[in-house]
Amino acid sequence: MTDHHQAPPDHLVINVQHRDDPVSLVTEADALAASRTYGKIVVRGPLFGIAEQRRGERPRWRLLTDMDTGYPQDARDALNSYLWFKAKDETDDPRERRVLLDAVARLETEPLNELTVGDTRYRVVRADEFARTGQGRLEPPRATDADSEGWDFLPRTPSNTKGFVVDHAAAVGLTEGLDRMGLVPVSYTSDRFPPDVLADSRRALRTHPGLVLLPVVFRVMEHKEKSWSMASSQHPTPQDARRSLVYYLKTYLPMTGEVDEREAAVYARAADSFMRRVRSNELLVRGRRFEIARIERMMRIGPAGPEGPRRSDVDDQGPTKIHPTMDEWGNVDSNNG
Template identity: 35%
Template structure:
């Protein structure tokens, strides 16, 4: 790396919370960092972002499991703009970008001078002696999950230079320098992960996600997708016990009743752990981080699985 390519030092602006809620949240975070000291990197999520005023980036809907799913989501977003606009130059730019996204796996499109980018977000879970970290008492947890399934509602403008609380500042340092362990992933995944730490040295914490996990043979396995609230993760477990497991397993009548009763419990009581017929499930807390480099947020890596093709590629449509 030449002198011109050396990244400037990362400076975090730390600000103590001045309100009682902020103070309690900070204390909660500190306690959990002690109780769940190990951090493990999970599978990435993907979304899209718009370069906004002042060089900041506006991030939308980071909910996709693959880069192509995020491209499709971006195309849908642009199509909505096209349907609403009455400005001919903007309509022309949107039409051109949509044509490219329909045929090619591109991660950036420029429309009337504004950059739209598919972005990659790392996910992490804290682990302690008893397994992955469950939701915190201070986490937002609406019982009515309707309308809370969007990852960023409303969309969020990320500001790497913005002030942050002590716990988030420590978390940013901890996560930004993390990469996949060499012995747990393919060589190209490890290489890309280490390279991203250097090429995108600034991390910005995005809203926390939640997922269901199951303890199997002494280890924890993902049981659901990542969702926006703890209640939605409970709903994922309940749906699985009520509808998925009976189809996968040859349950007796008594076993089916046990699964149904456990699902009913999750519907009526916001607990974070349930056990049914020896199977143990937990709602887990998922930290999310977008990595920032000189050109903006990190895009999908060459090693990221991206099996799907654009809808119009090779005459698919």
């Protein structure tokens, strides 16, 4: 007989918890207002990173990277480096170092998406990046999004993704719970995707029916006639993205020779004007429209945890040796790179 009182598995549970503290109430109201204005989503495509699961932490996983690379092999290379430096700097035990270096050696020759080293499982994990749209624009930062101050790049704002715990059953507020339920059935549908990509996206709804939202990040986006293009990497706060836009206009464009001296001065004046505004999220210059966009990422979860790369994901790079050879005593062969 079926035990109807048995709790459902964690990857099928969305644990919504009422929160009545002032900050949560304002955040919920801000999210509700944004959903009315920016009611559609645009999925850009996959991002990859590395997650770890230590003994005793199951079923939770912890992200080791920022989930900001577009190719699985870049994530594998990040794991290669992570384990190499762990062997170099975090142990004096030759046996433990040997185990770590054996894992590095495998990653130098095998396109592994999962690897167990000692008591820890490592996995290449996948998330889809998307933005909300409405009224002809991408959703800008919300008033309740964490922000930073000033125009100096240093010190850097700490990552809000690295260290994030992927726990499908963790309690969330009402709005996030509703968001997750609404996103669960979302798959790729655009005819710009090849048939195998569309098929894998539909298949993931069955194999990984759960869904977790990662911390929000921000990008500089340039609005084209019928689309948007990325003009920056992802940033943990809107102000970090604004700084990136100023750098692009005042330093990057002249450095690359894309604009002459006269045009460079126009872009520099536009950047200076942008910096004098208070938390501005849009800039028009020379017929170009730049926006600071609020970017979200959804990670699908199955019975065994976060989804890994799909067969149809672009994965043309091969594994390679990244760091010099090291022995179990920590000696690095600088002539063998």
